[in-house]
Amino acid sequence: MNIPIARSDIHIHLSEEHISILFGDSHKLHNIKDLTIPGQFVCSERVIVTGPEGSIEDVVVVGPARRETQVEISITNGLSLGITPPVRMSGNLENTPGCILIGPLGSVSLKKGVIASKRHIHMHTNQAREWNLSDGQSVCVKVPGSRALIFDEVIMRVGEDQAQEMHVDFDEGHAAGITDFQSVEIIP
């Protein structure tokens, strides 16, 4: 059960409303690189994320637009910003902290939406069925190497629109010594 693993650096998903405020009316995001998950892409657009204790510039926008704006940071990023992000699955934004977003044409005072993404595995329904895994299930994942560890509490995200990839944030990736193009193993 080997699957590729990717480290997610700080990035942001924007609502249509916030895209308009930050980049101008009717602005369309520019896809500069498709991501592994079908339909998701890195945009040329960048924003500044600001918290009570600091800012991080050049934060990547990931498209397409979403229903709600979501800022995914690491705990380490949070120390720079002065924000403690709760560890959440994407889209679960109730009672999360906000921040200020600054774009070339405007700024947004976000009331909520800052999270540290809970580690998870994207997997297509067919593969999950073959391995007897289901959406929402928690699994353990073994990472080999000089910083070998076993991630517990890894959530399966299974669907027809998924491609196989485990996602961790930069803190987790660095803690496990993860390198580019590395594979990890789901263990029973």
Add this chain to the structure above:
Amino acid sequence: MNIPIARSDIHIHLSEEHISILFGDSHKLHNIKDLTIPGQFVCSERVIVTGPEGSIEDVVVVGPARRETQVEISITNGLSLGITPPVRMSGNLENTPGCILIGPLGSVSLKKGVIASKRHIHMHTNQAREWNLSDGQSVCVKVPGSRALIFDEVIMRVGEDQAQEMHVDFDEGHAAGITDFQSVEIIP
């Protein structure tokens, strides 16, 4: 087998020679806080650590002076500095990268000494004997919580001058969701 765990932020151990260059001839480090490990202390002295791509200010000096200067950073710190630190046990500095150190009275161009500390457990000889653990041994450590994980490759540092504490860097601490005064468990 519960032991307290502590996250080490970026810090530096200095040789007498480098203390003199950075802070002045015959300068003595000022102890502002004893650490758990007997004889080790946080100093009031601070330095700037500079790499090819950036600097980190206000880096804590940990005393007392050592035979060789050693800069302990996280992989995330390394991205800011433009330095990729190898994962090493303290004192194992052969073929490690250098950096520039800037103090109030001078600067040092360090040829080597930048590492990401390999996670480890300090333990007094008596306790280690009771638990059948030996110096240099690698053990597994379970961290509970929302970011639960098992650290493999945790090195025992056993001695008469040790007190019981596990040390991880900031990346590892954040990846495991470690909080202040948390305990972890050595597992068979």
